[in-house]
Amino acid sequence: MASTKSDETLHDAEKAVEARQHESAPFDQEQCQIPRDKFSPPIKRIVILLTGSFNPVTIAHLHMLELARDFYHNRSIQVLEGIVSPVSDSYGKAGLVKANYRIEMLQAALKGDKWRRVDSWEAEQPTWTRTKLALDHHQEIVNQKYGENTQLRYLSGADVVRSMLKADVWLPQDIDDIMTKYGVACITRLSAPESGKGGATTPDVKEGMPDLWKQNIEVIQDWVVNDISATNIRKQLANGCSVKYIVPDGAIEVIRQHGLYKSNESVCLADWPCEKSKD
Numbered sequence: 001m002a003s004t005k006s007d008e009t010l011h012d013a014e015k016a017v018e019a020r021q022h023e024s025a026p027f028d029q030e031q032c033q034i035p036r037d038k039f040s041p042p043i044k045r046i047v048i049l050l051t052g053s054f055n056p057v058t059i060a061h062l063h064m065l066e067l068a069r070d071f072y073h074n075r076s077i078q079v080l081e082g083i084v085s086p087v088s089d090s091y092g093k094a095g096l097v098k099a100n101y102r103i104e105m106l107q108a109a110l111k112g113d114k115w116r117r118v119d120s121w122e123a124e125q126p127t128w129t130r131t132k133l134a135l136d137h138h139q140e141i142v143n144q145k146y147g148e149n150t151q152l153r154y155l156s157g158a159d160v161v162r163s164m165l166k167a168d169v170w171l172p173q174d175i176d177d178i179m180t181k182y183g184v185a186c187i188t189r190l191s192a193p194e195s196g197k198g199g200a201t202t203p204d205v206k207e208g209m210p211d212l213w214k215q216n217i218e219v220i221q222d223w224v225v226n227d228i229s230a231t232n233i234r235k236q237l238a239n240g241c242s243v244k245y246i247v248p249d250g251a252i253e254v255i256r257q258h259g260l261y262k263s264n265e266s267v268c269l270a271d272w273p274c275e276k277s278k279d
C-alpha cells in the first residue's frame with residue numbers, strides 16, 4: 001500500500017524523537033555537582049541532625065527539616081533521614097519539662113512521618129551532651145546503617161549558630177570539629193537579626209566568624225516570616241490561649257493529657273462548650 005502524506009509526517013516525527021533521545025542532555029554544573037570546596041566527593045547522601053529542647057515541638061522545628069531537605073535535594077544531595085534529638089533534663093533550661101514528655105510530644109508530632117524520627121539517646125544521658133559528642137554518636141549509627149560515605153549534617157537555627165561566637169557557651173575545638181567533620185545547615189531566624197530577610201543589605205549570619213566556619217556553614221533562608229519560639233508557646237498555653245496550627249495536633253494532645261506548661265491551670269475559652277440555640 002502506498003504511503004500517504006500523513007504517514008510520512010508521522011514517520012519523520014518518530015525519527016526526530018528517536019534522534020533527540022540519543023542526544024546527551026546538557027550538563028548543569030550548578031545542579032549536578034557537589035561544590036568541591038564544601039564537600040569532598042564521593043559524599044552525595046546525608047542525614048540531618050536537629051538538636052534542641054523541643055519544649056514543646058513547634059511547626060517551626062518541623063519546617064526547618066523541610067527547608068534543609070529542599071536545599072540539599074536542589075543541589076543533588078540526597079537526604080536519607082532527619083533525626084530530631086531532644087536534650088536531656090540536665091540541660092537545666094528554665095521551664096524545661098521532663099524529657100519523657102518532650103519525647104512523647106515529638107513522637108506524636110512525627111507519627112507516620114516517612115523520613116524524620118525522634119531519637120532519645122541524647123535525652124537518656126545522665127548529663128547534658130555537648131552537640132559535638134551527639135554528632136559523633138549519630139555519625140557512628142549512620143555509618144552502620146548506610147555505610148561510611150553517608151555524612152551527618154548539623155541543622156540549627158541562626159540564633160544557635162551565632163551563639164557559637166560565645167566562648168563560654170561552645171568549646172572552640174568542638175566548633176572546629178563540627179565545621180570540618182559535619183558542616184552546619186543554618187536556618188535564618190528573626191530572633192537572630194543577622195539572618196535578615198534577604199536583599200543586598202542583609203547582615204550576614206557569618207559576620208565576624210573565622211574563615212573555617214564561614215566555609216562550612218550553609219545559610220538556608222526561610223521563605224516564610226516566622227517568629228515562632230517555644231518560649232512564646234509556653235506563655236500562650238499558660239494564659240489558656242490556643243496554640244493550634246503552631247504546635248502539631250498530636251503534640252497538643254500530649255500537652256492536654258499531662259497538663260503541661262500550666263495549660264490545665266488557666267481557663268481555656270476555646271474549650272467552653274457552645275450553648276445550644278433555644279429554638
Ligand SMILES: Nc1ncnc2c1ncn2[C@@H]1O[C@H](COP(=O)(O)OP(=O)(O)OP(=O)(O)O)[C@@H](O)[C@H]1O
Pocket residue numbers: 051052053054055060061064155156157158159160187188189190226227228229230231232
Ligand atoms: N522559628 C525558628 N526559626 C529558625 N530556627 C528555629 C526556630 N525555632 C527553633 N529553631 C531552632 O531549632 C533548634 C531547637 O530549638 P529549641 O527547641 O531550643 O527551640 P526554641 O524555640 O529556640 O526554644 P526556647 O524558646 O525554649 O528557647 C535550635 O537550633 C533553634 O535555633
Ligand SMILES: NC(=O)c1ccc[n+]([C@@H]2O[C@H](COP(=O)(O)O)[C@@H](O)[C@H]2O)c1
Pocket residue numbers: 051052053087093129130131132160163169170171174
Ligand atoms: N557547646 C555545645 O555543644 C552547645 C552549646 C549551646 C547549645 N547547644 C545545643 O544547641 C541546642 C539548642 O540550645 P538552646 O535551646 O539553648 O538554644 C541544644 O541541643 C543544645 O544542646 C550546644
